[in-house]
Amino acid sequence: MTEKPKLETVAREAGVSTATVSQVLRGTGRISEQTRKKVLAAATRLHYVPDGRAAAMRSGERREIGLVIQAIANPFNAEVISGVSDLLESEGYLLSIRDSQDDAARERRNLEAFIRSSRGGLLWVPANDTPDATLDLLRAQRMPTVTFLRPAPSGEFDHVGIRNARATAEATSHLADLGHRHIAYFGGATTSVVRAERIDGYARVMGERDLGPPLVWETGDDKLSGRDAMRALRAAHPEVTALVCNGDMVALGAALALIEDGLTPGRDVSIVGFDDIQDAALASPPLTTMAISPYQMGRKLARVLLDRLREPAAPPSITLFPATLVVRGTTGPPPG
Amino acid sequence: MTEKPKLETVAREAGVSTATVSQVLRGTGRISEQTRKKVLAAATRLHYVPDGRAAAMRSGERREIGLVIQAIANPFNAEVISGVSDLLESEGYLLSIRDSQDDAARERRNLEAFIRSSRGGLLWVPANDTPDATLDLLRAQRMPTVTFLRPAPSGEFDHVGIRNARATAEATSHLADLGHRHIAYFGGATTSVVRAERIDGYARVMGERDLGPPLVWETGDDKLSGRDAMRALRAAHPEVTALVCNGDMVALGAALALIEDGLTPGRDVSIVGFDDIQDAALASPPLTTMAISPYQMGRKLARVLLDRLREPAAPPSITLFPATLVVRGTTGPPPG
DNA sequence: GAATTTTGGTAAAACGTTATATCAACTGTT
DNA sequence: AACAGTTGATATAACGTTTTACCAAAATTC
Numbered sequence: 001m002t003e004k005p006k007l008e009t010v011a012r013e014a015g016v017s018t019a020t021v022s023q024v025l026r027g028t029g030r031i032s033e034q035t036r037k038k039v040l041a042a043a044t045r046l047h048y049v050p051d052g053r054a055a056a057m058r059s060g061e062r063r064e065i066g067l068v069i070q071a072i073a074n075p076f077n078a079e080v081i082s083g084v085s086d087l088l089e090s091e092g093y094l095l096s097i098r099d100s101q102d103d104a105a106r107e108r109r110n111l112e113a114f115i116r117s118s119r120g121g122l123l124w125v126p127a128n129d130t131p132d133a134t135l136d137l138l139r140a141q142r143m144p145t146v147t148f149l150r151p152a153p154s155g156e157f158d159h160v161g162i163r164n165a166r167a168t169a170e171a172t173s174h175l176a177d178l179g180h181r182h183i184a185y186f187g188g189a190t191t192s193v194v195r196a197e198r199i200d201g202y203a204r205v206m207g208e209r210d211l212g213p214p215l216v217w218e219t220g221d222d223k224l225s226g227r228d229a230m231r232a233l234r235a236a237h238p239e240v241t242a243l244v245c246n247g248d249m250v251a252l253g254a255a256l257a258l259i260e261d262g263l264t265p266g267r268d269v270s271i272v273g274f275d276d277i278q279d280a281a282l283a284s285p286p287l288t289t290m291a292i293s294p295y296q297m298g299r300k301l302a303r304v305l306l307d308r309l310r311e312p313a314a315p316p317s318i319t320l321f322p323a324t325l326v327v328r329g330t331t332g333p334p335p336g
Numbered sequence: 337m338t339e340k341p342k343l344e345t346v347a348r349e350a351g352v353s354t355a356t357v358s359q360v361l362r363g364t365g366r367i368s369e370q371t372r373k374k375v376l377a378a379a380t381r382l383h384y385v386p387d388g389r390a391a392a393m394r395s396g397e398r399r400e401i402g403l404v405i406q407a408i409a410n411p412f413n414a415e416v417i418s419g420v421s422d423l424l425e426s427e428g429y430l431l432s433i434r435d436s437q438d439d440a441a442r443e444r445r446n447l448e449a450f451i452r453s454s455r456g457g458l459l460w461v462p463a464n465d466t467p468d469a470t471l472d473l474l475r476a477q478r479m480p481t482v483t484f485l486r487p488a489p490s491g492e493f494d495h496v497g498i499r500n501a502r503a504t505a506e507a508t509s510h511l512a513d514l515g516h517r518h519i520a521y522f523g524g525a526t527t528s529v530v531r532a533e534r535i536d537g538y539a540r541v542m543g544e545r546d547l548g549p550p551l552v553w554e555t556g557d558d559k560l561s562g563r564d565a566m567r568a569l570r571a572a573h574p575e576v577t578a579l580v581c582n583g584d585m586v587a588l589g590a591a592l593a594l595i596e597d598g599l600t601p602g603r604d605v606s607i608v609g610f611d612d613i614q615d616a617a618l619a620s621p622p623l624t625t626m627a628i629s630p631y632q633m634g635r636k637l638a639r640v641l642l643d644r645l646r647e648p649a650a651p652p653s654i655t656l657f658p659a660t661l662v663v664r665g666t667t668g669p670p671p672g
Numbered sequence: 673g674a675a676t677t678t679t680g681g682t683a684a685a686a687c688g689t690t691a692t693a694t695c696a697a698c699t700g701t702t
Numbered sequence: 703a704a705c706a707g708t709t710g711a712t713a714t715a716a717c718g719t720t721t722t723a724c725c726a727a728a729a730t731t732c
Contacts, residue, residue: 004478006688017712022690029691030710047476052452053389054688057717064449072417072433078409085435089442094449097408097433099421106425113400113430116388117453140383142340223618256618279615282559282592342718353682358720365721366680390718393687677730684722691716699708 005046014042025050062120064094065305068110069125069148070102074221076275076294077125080148083298084123091306093120102127108134115141121305124157126150128192144312146305148297150193151318158308160301160319164194165201167290167323171244171272172205174288174325179333180242180270181211186229186254187246188216195246198274202244215240219250226253231261241269241334248273248280248289255283255330270331274323285329292323341382350378361386398456400430401641404446405461405484406438410557412583412611412630416484419634420459427642429456438463444470451477457641460493462486464528480648482641484633486529487654494644496637496655500530501537503626503659507580507608508541510624510661515669516578516606517547522565522590523582524552531582534610538580551576555586562589567597577605577670584609584616584625591619591666606667610659621665628659 003009011018016035023029024039031039042048056062065088069077085095098114100107107127111134114122121144126134128150135154138145146158168185175183185202187195203214215237219229226249233240234257245251251273255265265271266285273280276291300319308314339345347354352371359365360375367375378384392398401424405413421431434450436443443463447470450458457480464486471490474481482494504521511519521538523531539550551573555565562585569576570593581587587609591601601607602621609616612627636655644650 005476008688018689019691019712019714020710023711026690030708032710035710047473049448049451049473049477051393051454051688052449053393053454054717055452055690057387057389057393057719058688058690060690060717064453072408073411073414075409075411078414081408081435089445094445095434097435098431099417099433109425109430112385113388115385116391117400118387118389137383137385140341141385223614227618253618256620259620278559282563282589284592284595343720344718354719355682355684355721356680359681362720366678368680371680387718390687391720393689394718394720396687396720673732675731677728679728680726682723682725684724686721687719689717691714693712693714695710695712697709697711699706701706702704 005048006051007048010039010042010046010048013046014039056118062118063092064096064117064119065121065123065302066114066117066119067095067097067123068100068107068114069097070100070127072097072099075277079294080298080301083295083300084302085298087299087302088306091302093306100125100127104129104131104134108137111137115143119143121145121309123148123301123305126152144305144308146301146308148301156316158304158317160297160304161321162194162292162297163320163322164197165204167274168198168201168244169205170201170323170325171274171290172202173209174327175242175244175270175272175331176205176209176211178242178270178331181334182215182237182240183211183242183244184215184217184233184237184240185244185246186217186219186226186233186250188218198246219246221247222249223253223256226250227257227260228253230254230257234261242331243269243271245271245273248275248277248287251287251289251330252279252283255285255287265330266332268335270334272325272331276326281328288328288331289326290323291326292321297321341384342387343384346375346378346382346384349382350375392454398454399428400432400453400455401457401459401638402450402455403431403433403459404436404443404450405433406436406463408433408435411613415630416634416637419631419636420638421634423635423638424642427638429642436461436463440465440467440470444473447473451479455479457481457645459484459637459641462488480641480644482637482644484637492652494640494653496633496640497657498530498628498633499656499658500533501540503610503628504534504537504580505541506537506659506661507610507626508538509545510663511578511580511606511608511667512541512545512547514578514606514667517670518551518573518576519547519578519580520551520553520569520573520576521580521582522553522555522562522569522586524554534582555582557583558585559589559592562586563593563596564589566590566593570597578667579605579607581607581609584611584613584623587623587625587666588615588619591621591623602666602668604671606670608661608667612662617664624664624667625662626659627662628657633657 007018011021098110104127125148151159206214219225258265273287273289276289280287343354347357434446440463461484487495542550555561609623609625612625616623
């Protein structure tokens with residue numbers, strides 16, 4: 001008990017060779033019941049756990065999957081992770097998670113760390129400004145990779161994402177159907193592909209329905225940012241009666257600003273969110289939003305990677321999940 | 337570019353031996369500027385990333401830290417992780433995270449996986465029902481370990497936690513000072529040490545102030561659970577005018593129930609939360625709560641582990657963070 | 673110009689496993 | 703009693719690095 005036990009320690013304890021111990025533990029080879037018991041007893045007595053680095057190095061096995069995501073804290077991502085993790089565990093894989101915080105340098109470090117530890121595969125939400133060099137890296141390592149939410153520009157990896165444009169188009173149409181003529185969008189700017197797609201959907205409907213030029217507002221991702229943006233928007237464009245948001249947090253923040261200013265979301269200004277996080281249904285009034293199923297997306301994401309590991313030569317697949325409109329209390333006809 | 341590049345590939349490409357490549361990459365040994373450049377060029381050309389398993393196996397270095405936590409999704413934990421991660425990265429360590437979902441079996445699997453990959457150290461929120469065998473395992477592996485939030489019963493590991501009893505005592509006193517006589521507690525039962533400590537603090541003040549028998553209500557951890565519990569409590573004990581909660585989510589859920597039933601938190605029923613999550617300040621009315629600094633706790637947690645790695649023989653340390661009362665809108669004198 | 677030191681590089685052993693080939697000891701068959 | 707087949711275990715060679723000891727050539731000293 002004075003040192004980390006290794007194979008040789010167990011072998012000596014059981015009075016056999018290291019090869020025998022290895023075979024017993026792995027269940028391979030021919031071994032008598034008697035020595036099997038002897039070895040097993042010694043192993044548990046010493047609390048032996050094999051050194052996976054050495055084992056994996058020799059056997060070439062890789063049953064660990066890496067996940068690099070842009071924000072673990074995000075509740076949507078948390079659900080995704082839970083889906084990924086459940087499926088992988090049920091198939092005997094293990095998941096190890098790293099947070100890139102949407103920073104290209106940190107992302108690079110994390111990816112390299114995964115490569116160094118020779119993961120079996122990679123699930124990856126690329127940072128918004130991932131440089132080409134990082135893509136080259138993954139290519140050179142021949143690391144089986146599935147991108148999530150944000151596709152890699154080269155399109156060489158499997159991808160799981162959301163029908164973003166269609167979703168915001170549907171949200172915008174819903175508001176237009178209610179009679180709104182002045183519809184703004186919260187969540188512009190940055191170089192994010194996802195945001196760009198969503199803005200496209202919104203702008204397309206604005207054009208098709210002849211609702212004037214799109215009014216895209218730059219916001220962050222949290223409640224605070226939504227609240228501030230709402231105040232700024234109302235000061236600059238009092239004619240706006242409806243709002244499509246890039247995320248539920250922003251939408252809830254916007255609703256909060258209205259309430260604090262004595263207005264009623266859904267009557268004075270209509271708001272549509274995106275994601276359908278738990279708080280969306282619990283807010284008052286409850287939030288109308290574009291719902292997606294993060295848990296199911298997580299499961300699918302894991303499934304795609306496992307398929308890729310099984311069939312390395314298959315052409316890259318693309319899976320897009322639809323978002324469905326959930327009408328609650330924050331949308332209604334325009335006032336007056 | 338047809339295979340994952342290894343040291344030998346780079347050596348051949350640069351026309352030198354593998355030893356030389358290793359020395360150049362590690363910056364050790366004596367090497368001429370000329371071959372240094374040659375090797376570096378070859379390495380980047382091939383996008384070479386060393387196999388960390390082999391490297392770590394040979395060198396015995398362990399600069400990766402494992403974190404096993406009971407719920408990544410929890411926003412409090414997310415902040416903690418961010419603190420841990422920042423400090424570790426600044427010291428050149430890498431963090432790998434696993435979610436035990438508070439399940440002893442899953443926890444065991446995750447811990448074993450960390451041991452197999454020979455992490456340098458372990459940060460650990462023990463599951464509520466961690467068996468002794470798991471403690472034996474960590475002991476036998478001589479794995480430097482720091483427990484977080486929930487101390488291991490044996491007390492042999494370093495620990496970072498919260499002054500739970502003192503915090504709930506302060507919350508309860510605050511309500512008593514305002515004149516409340518009927519104070520309930522949300523977040524009872526389960527075998528959780530943390531919950532037990534918090535209940536103790538509440539119960540102690542109830543006794544000291546002669547406020548009658550403690551009224552401890554069993555709840556979960558989320559808004560929904562708080563909302564349901566509030567309704568049930570009001571039906572069973574209409575005399576209750578104040579509430580101490582095990583967490584902000586539960587507290588916000590309780591406040592929500594009041595609002596939905598036409599009452600006003602802070603006037604009809606006073607509520608104190610725990611954690612001070614972002615939403616606490618943004619709720620309306622904003623939540624009075626016991627604030628802790630998860631980010632700072634995370635940094636300290638990482639620091640304690642690094643100290644332990646440096647000084648393996650030092651006696652186990654215990655660090656407890658205070659919670660400070662933040663009075664906002666959900667507490668006031670009792671009605672009438 | 674012989675002896676010494678410095679420089680720049682390599683061969684080879686080691687890390688803790690798993691896989692392969694081999695071997696000794698039985699068992700059963702003619 | 704000689705042979706083949708089976709069983710149970712072991713010695714040994716990998717896996718991809720890092721490290722140590724060593725060596726040849728160049729530079730310095732006397």
